Amino acid sequence: MKVDSNVAQLLTQVLTGEVWPPLADRHGYRVDPDGRAFFLPGMGGVTLDVHVGDAATGHAGDHVEPGLSVRHRETGANYALQYLTCVGNRVEVTSGPAAGAAGFVIGQHAYVLVDMDPDDMRNVTAGDQVRIIARGQGLRLALHPDIVAKNMSPTLLSAMPGGTTADGRLEVHVSAIIPPEAVGAGAGMASEYANTDLMGAYAGLGTDLSLGLEGLRVGDVVALDHQDHRFGRGFREGWTTIGIISTASCMLYGHGPGPSSILSGPSGAFQIVIDHDANLKSFHLDQSREQS
């Protein structure tokens, strides 16, 4: 993205985390939009099979978190991990048979989510330690004071197409526009934490549930209409939030694949360009480009 920013002023903080196991309760089942009970994998652990660029719907899963799901055992340290980690940050595995392998952050979902090469990922499991090179919070775009940036690494910023236009707006390429009806769980929460579940992407269920979002992919850059995520997540006419789809298929009602928020401001401050290639995969967010 061709845009003046304060990247040179940003600090890098080295954090640790641990691949967290999936959690269930003894009743197991949850309820889908049609009232049917299900028990499906998705959250926590190391979820193979789903990487950036892959479909974000259609899996037999719930709240599918691609790759590694990372937390910290201490509450305060965990908030630091969840709040300070940004999309595109480098992550290194530091224990277990995959020690030395590296990946990159694709978003947050009350876990930091990490994608990496499938051959490396196969050797990671719950309990393995990781090191996160956190950099990005505090980012400002000098010529776009109305737009708040967050959860966005300098690597992601530089890799995204677009930038400041001749008329002073910020051109952002997105692969989908999300209507405000789609916003599910995550509304009202801090926008540095977890993500915004999108309804209307229940592939295979009724048309009365559909908002045309069944084609979303993991890593897609999307524009959320009428959403102001500068200081939390809220509906607001005339505001736009840009996010990166970081979680995939969901069957729990009111939930769905979700974007981590990266830019938010008045709609007029953006020039949105529909671009099928607006996906982390196309940006080649190779972790070697992130500082280590």
Next chain:
Amino acid sequence: MSDPRLVSVNLLAYVDQGEVGTDPYRIDRDGSPYVAVGDGGVVLGLRLGDSVFDHAGDHAAPGACLVHPSGDAGHALVGLACLGNRVVVRSGAATGSIGAVLGKRGGGQRVIAVFAPDDLARLRPGDQVALTSRGQGGPSPAPGVVQMNVAPGALEVLGLEVSNERIAAGVRTTMASRQVGNGIGRPTTMWDVDVQVVASDPATAGLRLGDLVAIADLDARTNAGFRRGWMSVGVVVHGASPQPGHGPGVTVVLSGPATSFSVHDEGESHHGLTEETLLSMAGSED
């Protein structure tokens, strides 16, 4: 005698104090800090019929919030409590006072109970109350419609009438599912849905505590979620919030296909639930 299939349970609850984190400030939707007042606990000076916007509060409810300190017992308390259920104070200066459940809010955490002002003023956080829950599992009043969070007889008290398999509902206003914030994707027996409305919008400027409202394209039979052609009806149980994604809270009482409802937006002529009506209902419940 109400529907004999329903099961009543005597529950123990405690009057809530409300909590604030280590930092006194919350951040409003424009990024300004504020101190939250009235977010739980015993709130004086706010009553059913008051505007949701007229007080400098955050999620302030008209009465006292009731909690149970044990997590799962708290979930049971909130999940089972129904609008109109009787609350009896068992300890402290207000012992013997009778209140009524108005609604619930926030992740199985709090029941909102209404008391007469003199009784409310004598409450002390930590006072024990007995709450007799009755209502969950109530019959479907119209095809495809699920009833929840209301005591037997409460639908009539709320002015909801069933004829020809349709529910006639006179509401303050009908909102859109896109306005639902916190509470979306959560189970409506545990959680209210905050509606993201502001005083400057004429459609919702007149919203008052105790109002009946409708939300279009919201299916709230289990979790609340978007479903085209559905309708949910509920009661406004707490006031507005400066936080983004939050706002006045609606405890849902009916949800089903829009074809099973005949909703009439009454606007300024709407009369919501009053303290007198609600307390009278709880007082006569047995």
